[in-house]
Amino acid sequence: MNAPSTGVPEQAGVPDRAGVPERAEAPDQAGVPERLTALVQALRSHGIRIGTGETVDAGQALEALGLDDRERIREGLAAALLHGEGQRPVFDPVFDLYFPRGVGAPDLLDGSVSGSGPEREFDRDDLRDRLAAALAADDQALLARLAAEAVDALGGYGTRPGSGSGSGGSDGWSSHQTLSRLRPETLLARILAGIRQGTAEGEFTDRLTADEIRRRIENFRGQVGAEARRRVAERRGADVIARRAVATTADRVDFLVAGRAQLDELRRTVQPLARKLATRLAARRRRAARGHIDLRRTLRGSLSTGGIPMRPVLRRRRPARPDLVLLCDVSGSVAGFANFTMLLVQALHDQFSKVRVFAFVNRVDEVTDLIARGTADPEGLGSRIISGAAVTGYHGSSDYGTSLGEFAERYAEAVTPRSTVFVLGDARTNMSDPNLPALRTIASRARKLYWLNPENRAQWQTGDSAAGTYAEFVDMYECRNARQLSALIGRLLPI
């Protein structure tokens, strides 16, 4: 549960020779209140809103819990400071920096390794053996110790690389370097063989073992990342690392720069998000239903009271559900954004009478069926669209003008006065004709047309982007992350 998010960019340990003070064992021996406020500051810099009241609560929590048990402090502070589970992936690494497991090299932490010293010959194979055993046994405490040891021995770089136990030898520690030297993922086969040897043949649960070991290795990679951050933070101060090296929450990551792990995490939020949006839509429908006064019927009713309108009659909404048409650019640059949005709209499909989804790169094809079937296997959606639908012509770069023209021509019947059209894409046309008339044709036929652009507004109309040109004719919204998307969808979707 508290596994730190993996794949965190380890950009912290950039050697900085401009006179980092030599802080050996205790980086900042600040008091607990200072540490707490620094933690709160760091969390705020990641967009978690924490008021003074909550900080005071956290202080009281620390007082009540004491400082003996680190995991309890972690849970206690999380309870007082956080407001949602989505903030946890940010909180955990930041907490690890301000309330570190220990100070300095691992030998000093627990004193379990004897005979250590700068000249100690490091045995990588021995570490790998011990790691394999620990992974097989799923011994969390031992794994944490091994992660510390690995970072200490393999992760150091800079002017004095290698293990300088306790004296802060290296300029920095890199989790990437540690992992590429240790390569824990290659241990899988060995661990599996070891486990299979020990147990009887043909147990049903044997087939789960490989995945379990994979998860444990992934977990170990996270531990190495956390350990590297801790060591670097001792050199460069927790504040810097907390701001730079901790990934922000998935719903704030820009679609265009999101890594695979973050897109995976986003995909898992599709269903809950869809449920939330459905509730929001239902609330909007309810409010809209008791909206406008029907003047004709009010006046008609007022005849019985001598022309004085005593009882206002409200307009009844016809309970018709609107259509939705999605026109998505699925070319490489914006595919992550398009896939997420398609899945989200598909999850919302029961809110609409009809949802049709079209994908394009430089040709348009309907992918509604692919997506409806795709809910069972969302990971492969992108590749299935590329392979299963005719979205590219002679070349593979996106061409908005041609695609819009083709859509207006071939799928004219898809857009009716009851349908709302969403165009998703960055409007980078590779210098080809933006074909504004086609977009205007579609917009005039639809009830409403919105354009969601995953690029920063500042970059519109730069380079080969035709965003500004299009934005003159349609409502274009900046939609850089999942948070913005859900806000926009909740507001813009027709009811």
Place this chain on the structure above:
Amino acid sequence: MERPGGLIRWHKQPLTRTTRAGSCAQTAQTRQTPQTPQTAQTAQTARPHKPEALLLFTSVDDVATRLAETGYLASTAVATTVFLADRLGKPLLVEGPAGVGKTELAKAVAEVADARLVRLQCYEGVDESRALYEWNHAKQLLRITAGRDESWDETRTDIFSEEFLLPRPLLTAIRGSDPKVLLIDETDKADVEVEGLLLEVLSDFQVTVPELGTITAETRPFTVLTSNASRELSEALRRRCLFLHIGFPDEELERRIVRLKVPGLDEELARSVVRVVGALRAMDLRKAPSVAETIDWARTLLALGAGSLDENVVRDSLGVVLKHQEDVLKAAAKLDLDAV
């Protein structure tokens, strides 16, 4: 026709001030008689409006052991947060997927504290008269007809006394000095307006009935709010609460839970069940199985008399764990169930 609700209530307030104050003092006096000297003393300390918390637990370990005695195995996060909620006297907002024991937690705390569990089940359209209090109109009418000869002032003060008040869960939890656990279940189902109501109740633990005055809790009830996150609760409400997310338990804890809830189950089978459920959760399904499903499955296997898990048993009973057909198909494919 006299309507006690709505605007009229507020018009009448200044008129009845003297009488109200009198009756209020009286009720306060009668309420204070059974009080122990200790609580009377605390009421005089610096913050007279803040009722004392119950202080049910002495330490985090105490929480864990005593909850375990009632059959609720708490993780570190749960035990720590419950302890803090008790210590800091703040309501506890519990979120998490369905079936991980959010409601059970409140019940277990009530059992440990030997407290009465007051439950407010939220639903779309729950309102003040369902959550807070309501005047018993029928009884008030009867009272008016019974006392025809009385003057208006007498009747008026009389029909707005506690006898005619129908307390709903929030008021019930605040009145009286016996310990209580207030469970506000599925808070996200209620409308936004109810949140505003909860804000007043949860921050000061007091309720204002215009005709009676302000009723403040003597002992602060241990409050648990649960939410399935079908709607984002307002930031204001979240700020007033300690936040606890109960996720799926780790393998070892879940095994203990299964062994506790299904005592007849073989240790080895329990281990297998938990491992398979863990694998299912990692599969990115539409509805990941939660603890309740694990227990159901363990019970099913026990009833089927299965000694160990094998392909046929898993395939036949997968419907107990997974609730969507597409999930069943996907899980079957990933577990190689058809490769017999």
